[in-house]
Amino acid sequence: MKRLGVDVGGTFTDLILINEDEGNSYVHKVPSTPQDPSEGVIKGVYEISKIASTKLNEIDQFFHGTTVATNIVLEHNGANVGMITTDGFRDILHIARHKRPYNFSLYQDLPWQSYPLVKRRNRLTVSERITSDGDVLTPLDEVKTREQIKKLKEAKVDAIAVCFLFSFKNSTHENRVKEIIEEEYPDVFLSISNEILPQYREYERFSTVALNAFVGPKTSNYIKKLKTNLKDAGVKSNLHLMQSNGGIATSEMAAEKPINLLLSGPVAGLIGGIKAAKNSGFENVITLDIGGTSADIGVAPSGEMRMRHLLDTQIGQYNAMIPMVDIDTIGAGGGSIAYVDKGGIFRVGPQSAGADPGPACYDRGGELPTSTDANVLLGRLHPDSKLAGSMPLKPELSEWAYKKHIAEELNMDVRDAAAGALKIMTHNMVNAIEMNSVRKGYDPREFTLVATGGAGPLFACDIAEELNIPYVVIPPYPGITAAMGLLSTDITYEKVTTLWGSLSSPDTAEIKSKFKGLEDEAITTLKNDGFDLEDIVLKRVCDCRYEGQGYELRVDAPEGEIDDNWMNEVINRFHEAHEREYASQFPDQEVLAINIRVIGVGIINSEDTESNYGNMQSVFKGAKKSHEVYFWLNDELQKVKTPIYEKNSLPVDTELNGPAIIQQKDSTTVIPPYCKSTLDKFGNIVIDMKEKISLKTEKFIAASKEKEVK
Structure with a gap:
């Protein structure tokens, strides 16, 4: 069986093709195409099929994770939505729960009012009423219903949401309105509350159904277009998409209820991280997926995904009362921009250079310093390396960006500025992990950190040291772990x-x-x-x-x-x-x-495919080259000559002592001094942090005693 997973991120589209008959895995990355994500997907599918010498009609399963629905919500560019609801309840979406993002601010933006999912002129009411027991108190006025639907048709709405009181107890009226809409306006996208969310809580139900209508037309069109393009390309297998609850849905079901695709990509990353940790013998898992624009953080005690409380499932502060895996996202990625704010404070993110123009070192027109530029300046990304296997780097552009925008502003050395940017990034991610673990009753010292995404392995050891996490696991293909997770679920x-x-x-x-x-x-x-x-x-x-x-x-x-x-x-x-x-x-x-x-x-049968790293090479031949890399040692930024290894040249069970850098097509792993790593049979790099944490603890104790003496 040949199985293909494709995850669309903000910067890159990641692909993995597993040939279970041969026991081989093939990975690939192509730049994302935000204007039409399907273009990047199709391009990647063609290219990975050539890499794997596989015909497109031989692919048996196709799984996809997408940010299309999420981006529509965050960018406020969804459909022109109309709503039919019960008389007297026109303004539920505006009133909401009287919750304010900032309790004491008199001037604050309320997204559900500033950017309404349904404009007030398109929220129309009809006479009908169902009691809380499900009895019909007021019959549906079908004549008025037809009039209101015709008004929405004249307004050229793209989607219609139907939300009546207590329709979860008796859906008769909503079902009849659906029939009338199909008669009067058959081409409009429909979002019916008893089909989307048949449960109580008035405002949350209205918001969820309206949100489904808001993302529906564009998302369903994207799914249909992608499915058509794949068919035209020769892919015969069905298209399946990751949902926010950690499961997969068919393209037909996803097109009907696209709201279930929110957080599609990050959930797949968590699943892939859990699987990698279990393969290496670790149960308690914290996953850190750092991509080009954001970092996704998940905590899985005993390897089990936690579900968010249904009243905490929000996207862009819109309530979406759907089953959603508990994942937090912060603006910290390879493209996060470093800058000095108006108050003279050094900050990094959440603004991102994204895929286009990207970091300065990409030489695509980006002039602002980013996290990736900092890693280039500190030697963690070798000047001769190529991101995603094809994108060359220009360190001189990184140096120029940090000198102009940071070093000169703060009167500091360029590399100190780059190191400061990475310190700030690390601090932001440590805080986010603590929010997800310590503040929810979990001790990070009892967990293993699984670092994924293109930038995750660059930061993993620094973050683990701050949190006293004893082990770090880098999956076989960290940059495409979300795509791998797509192939690991049902x-x-x-x-x-x-x-x-x-x-x-x-x-x-x-x-x-x-x-x-x-x-x-x-x-x-x-x-x-x-x-x-x-x-x-x-x-x-x-x-x-x-x-x-x-x-x-x-x-x-x-x-x-x-x-x-x-x-x-x-x-x-x-x-x-x-x-x-x-x-x-x-x-x-x-x-x-x-x-x-x-x-x-x-249940989809999927077997763990062990890595074939080292099968072509039985003897460890040592580092390909060395390079000067900057590390924090004894509270000073010091330059250390560091060996650089190509991961596909390392045999299984290879042990490396830090400092070391391991390069591969989809990511780069940094192993600092006093850390030890082993490559296991699944292709995971397992990094032992205990010695480094012990040295930090001893130093802290010594400093405390010295302070007491003084």
């Missing part, structure tokens, strides 16, 4: 409905009925994707809370018969989850299940 759909029932004194028949309905729906969806029943796994989840609480916790529910023992098990799991999250539990309180979920998983 087809996944999450079906949800609101229950709002007690587990302490349950209506067992209702709970059974609702779970059965969700399970049947999940099985039907997966069968439509071509899965046999034996390849389908169903998982149950309950969103639980104590009576009187305002928010729920997500709890995995057991399989088997839903009876008293089942209820007690869910209750006990909720108590444990509450204790873990809030350091308290209340066993005497009644437990409610607000929403219930069924996760349908279509």
Whole structure:
């Protein structure tokens, strides 16, 4: 079987093709094409197929991670959306939750008001009302509904969102409006709340459905265009896309519900990082994926992805109440721009030079100093190396940029300026990791740092040292780990409905009925994707809370018969989850299940492909060359002669003592002094940080004692 994964990033489009029959892997990177991401994808597919000597019609599986939907939200360039809603509820999207990004600022931008998903003139109402019990209080006014739809058609909206009160209890009115829209305006993109998010919480549901309509037309057109271009190129396999919940969806399902594609790429990077760590024998994982424009940080205790609370799932401060893996993103990447602000403070990011023009050393017209330029100036990126295997570097342009914009401004040496920029970048990423780990009850010293992305291995050891993380793992192809993660997951759909029932004194028949309905729906969806029943796994989840609480916790529910023992098990799991999250539990309180979920998983068989590094070379021949690299030693920036190795020339089990630099097509790994590395059979570089951390600790203790003496 031949499997292809393609991840589109802000700077590069990453590809990996695995030929499982031969046990070989092929990787490739091409510059991204932001104006039309599909152009970069098609170009990369053609080129990697030539590298792998594979015909496009021989590709059996095609998996894709994309930032198209996310970028639409962040750049506020989505569809012209219309909305049909219940009389009296026209302004829910404007009012929101009265939350303010800055509590004490009288002058602040509220994105949901400054950049509304649906303009007020396109938010139209009709007479209808469903009660909280699901009964029809006011019948739908179909005549008024047709009039309002015709108004939206005259306004030339690209998409229509339909959101009625309590439609998650009774969807009759919404379904009828959908039928009328299909009669009056058949070409418009539809986003119907009972199909997108059939659960309670009025504002969040309205926002999510409107957001789906906002990203829908452009995202679905992109998917359809890419699918057509792939077919024209000769690719016969189906196109599958990564979702924000860590599962894969078919192109048809992704085009219908594109909101599930938010954070598509970063999630794939986390999955790939977890797999790499498990291959090397590590369970607790912190992943750091540093690309050209941003750094994505994920924490996976015991190798399990954490899901965000549904009220914390936001994109650009718009609520998107969809299942989303807990990943944080900060503006810190290879293209992050270093500058001196108006107050004279040295800063790096979040502004980025991006793919075009890119860092100064790319010689594409970029004149501002970036993180990549700093690594070039400090020797961490060799002047003769070529990024992504083809892009030459010009160190003199990096030096000019730092001299003009930083060194002269702050009256400092050019290399001190470059080192300062990397220190600031490292500090920003350390803070972000602490936010995701320490502040959520996890000790980084008990974790392994998996560094991915084109720039991750450049910073990994410095960050691990700051956080006292004992081991760093660099995956076999760190620059394309997100693409690798695409090949390491299964087809996944999450079906949800609101229950709002007690587990302490349950209506067992209702709970059974609702779970059965969700399970049947999940099985039907997966069968439509071509899965046999034996390849389908169903998982149950309950969103639980104590009576009187305002928010729920997500709890995995057991399989088997839903009876008293089942209820007690869910209750006990909720108590444990509450204790873990809030350091308290209340066993005497009644437990409610607000929403219930069924996760349908279509299993895709994927075997770990061990690296063939070293198979062509049984003897370690040493470094290809050496170069002077700057490291912080004894609190001073010192120049150290450092050997440079080509990774594909290293046999398995090669041990290297720092300082050392390992180059490969998609990334460069920096191993500082006092660090030891080993190349394992999976192609992972495992770096032992304990000696370096020990020296830092001894130095700190000595300095403290000296201070006490004084």
